[in-house]
Amino acid sequence: MKHFFYTTALLFGASGLLFLAPTAASAQDTTPKYSNEFLNIGVGGRALGMGKVQVSLAQDATAGYWNPAGLLNQKAKYDAVLMHSELFSGIVKNDYAAFSMPLDDKSAIGISALRLGVDDIADTRNLINEYGYIQYDQIRYFSVADYAVLLSYARRIGNIEGLKVGANAKIVYRNVGDFANAWGFGIDAGVQYDKNDWHFGLMARDITTTVNAWTINSEKLNPVPGDPTVIPANSTEVTLPRFVLGAARLVKLPGEFTALAAVDLELTTDGQRNTLVSSKLASIDPRAGLEVGFKNLVFLRGGVSNFQKIKAFTNKEEWKMQPSLGVGVALSGLRLDLALSQLAIEKLGGRTQTNNLIVSLGYGIK
Template identity: 45%
Template sequence: MKKRLFLALLLFSALLHAQTTRKYSNEFMNIGVDAAAFGMANAVIASSSNVNSGYWNPAGLVNLEDNQLALMHASYFANIANYDYGAFAMPLDDQSAIALSVIRFGVDDILNTTQLIDEQGNIDYNRISLFSTADYGITFSYARRLPLEGLDLGVNAKVIRRIIGDFASSWGFGLDAGLQYRTGNDWMFGVMVRDITTTFNAWTIDEDEFATIQNAVPGQNQELPETTEITIPKLQLGMGKKWVFHYDFALLAEVDLNFRFAETNDIISSSFASITPAVGLEFGYIDMIFVRGGVGNFQNITQLDGSDSVGFQPNIGVGFKYKGIAIDYALTDIGDQSAALYSNVFSLTLDWSIFR
């Protein structure tokens, strides 16, 4: 009970300080999707070319040859939080494609103990209720080939819905834009700008419900939090290449640079922008069996004794694809080298060609 009450108060604390931590707003939309991408430390901005491109770089959707469906599930914080993703993409013709993806990050069945003690000071466990907190991201994607051979453009329109029980909820809207360029010798380049116009969240707070939190902790939280939240843009640059050996073996390598236009704990940081790199590798055999590895999320970490160190997140993964069905698995943050809490990620991708 204490753990769940603490989690609930932590969530409210995040809401209270939303206006002063805009650089981390809507962070659930930055976790990533697809176990294959996780296995490569999310270094896929230039190489993504399937249904999951709607998230990573919508320009990659033009490489679809048929309709595709993707599903993913992951659990965080000792299975307290669930992260789920689903997407569907279809080519309109040989020049354009569309996609729809949905992300949910939620904690369910949180104990609300704010009414545990009645007006007379008596403890009544029947007054305990349950609530959930959930973040939803719905993305509509469109991609098109440009007149320059090898150059593709994609855009995303995002709708963000965030709910904290009956206490507060918000709606948000934003846009992403991406480019990919592929050469004839299998070099790949990608640019992805997230929240290119900034993403705006407008919160609605139930003052009566919020008052229960104020009363539960006398003298604290006496002011309502800000009702607007802004997510600043992020820039991702990627460069990759694919090599094929003896027809059966293939090696894909990519290096990405992730920019935030704010001062953070990234290994390269200034008041204007912060940068962290990511490197991913994928080894494939007859386009059926895949082994992946990557490292990213390089952060400056201050230890309890005041000393500084560099944390990073090494990932590995495997995949199997047969007749339009791809099953992928990633084990992330091996050895707990970073502050991230990711772990086991599974995903499924289904190509409509299996039905033909």
Template identity: 50%
Template sequence: MPYLSKFLSLKRNLFILFLLSTLVSGAQTVRKYSNEFMNIGVDAASFGMGNAVVASSKDVNSGYWNPAGLVNLEDKQISLMHASYFANIANYDYGAFAMPLDDKSAVGLSVIRFGVDDILNTTQLIDEQGNIDYNNISLFSTADYGFTFSYARELPLDGLNVGVNAKVIRRIIGDFASSWGFGLDAGLQFTRGNWNFGLMARDITTTFNAWSIDEDKFAEIQGAVEGQNQELPESTEITIPKLQLGVARQFIFHYDYSLLAEVDLNFRFAETNDVISSSLASITPSAGLEFGYIDLVYVRAGVGNFQNIQQLDGSDSVGFQPNIGVGFKYKGIQVDYALTDIGDQSAALYSNIFSLKLDWSIFR
């Protein structure tokens, strides 16, 4: 029993330290990485192309990738996606709806949820006398929600479209803390022949999150670990802007075969682990290919998220995220699958991503 008590105590302390770091890191004034669940991506077809779709996205999922692409809609569309990360510990879900208003404008609405459910709260497992009481174990969930309203419109210059997003962010960490946030995105797309160009500026207003922290709960978990600071962290969080530039081209072979290729550059205005990094900005590229046959079957491959990684021996290496995928489209129904490595090519776990897109044209 002494060994069990020590093990449970260690497990409890690790949980508390993790929770404290989450609360504190999520409430700093300015963060290089905040609201990162909004940067994971959506749609298995886009994942299959390494998330290099800012120039070529022209469907309901454009509300996320580049709202300017929504003007290409001919009818109403809905999209659903589900993915599990970290051996099914975390669930990532997405749903979107978009429709044209007229032949020059369109609107869209999307919802993202990234959550870890049924987390064991063991802060009260061991009482003041050192006795273990399993009845004191409780469950809680931590979840991040993103609600996005999109509007797109054609501009007088032929081939040039513009779009904007208004985002509401809701983050919940059990009964310990929660926050509300608001931000804006803006996007442009320009088409000339078979060439497509895209620009997506995320969090152009430096998305602001205001945290509400339960002082009693916070003091309770801090008091469970000796020597912890009892001061509450700052209650505001600012997400710095990000910029994505892309160029894409589609090739048609013998009428039946198509090839879509795109290359993107992703900018963060902070020094990070991206493969190109400075105090002014950091840049990581991404690229994707989509091979199609008679607009029915698609095969995709992509790579992105190039990061500088320091190994245990002190040496540096470059990690990246490879992706592959397939898709099937019949009339207005499209089903897509992607296999993606969420970290680098050798260390991280692979994730299976499924998505469904439905076009209202199938009802006519």
């Protein structure tokens, strides 16, 4: 156990040195609070059904997203996961794919790809011609989408049983039709430790900060005559580090039932957020989940996350949370997971909530 705490302390210390400067008050004043937020929605029916508590539990190809150290826990030699969900009545499409495999008995690799986008947005700036007539053939359509590719590597540390570390190299591409696009690069690091029925994990996202460099196509953004719109200039967008600390325990119940309970604490460093613990320096968002399984074949899941203070109709502020439910079936290497989750898409000025059905399919080849 002492090796786990020693490694965890090292990770916290090294990561802290990297982000001390960007998280100073002056940096927070100039950094967007919700940068690259599409990478924090979550992936996988199991995870989203449990309230996104996965940093200590991830053990298949989705570990490349939640905690790359968990790639060494996968039960199959090769593992692949596909997920699709739709937000806001199908307007926003959320897709995810991942693959992982071991290199040897001490290391593993994985690759993950994500896309969150809105397609077929109508550009009606030229709908009315210079004579005042409507020309429908002048309508143009474009997409707004965010992409990310994560290249993951995990390795066991020496002869310390149960201790694993991992890292992601993250490439981000954000696109707004022909009008603007951005490229970004960042690094994530994670550690997991397993001791009997206990599981612990720590994930440090964007430990070097992730910088998106935006390129604006001013020619395509030319407004219609008389429109006072100011065309933005090329700029950069910085994503500050966030840390997720998790713990879980597996309990064996009578009749070949099992119960897996987990808790995660997510700490953000981009300023004060609407979370249970909030300050100008950092905010902490707790979440909890439970999975009850039968013979490792059928699973029932539930979780709570996104605790936030919301003003009710009575003009009184109340604490609210977002519940989630899920079911899963695992048979002969095939895993089907469904989750119903009330997701919060964070944006500047507040949060937008949406009920979301998540479907994910995983397959492990032994």
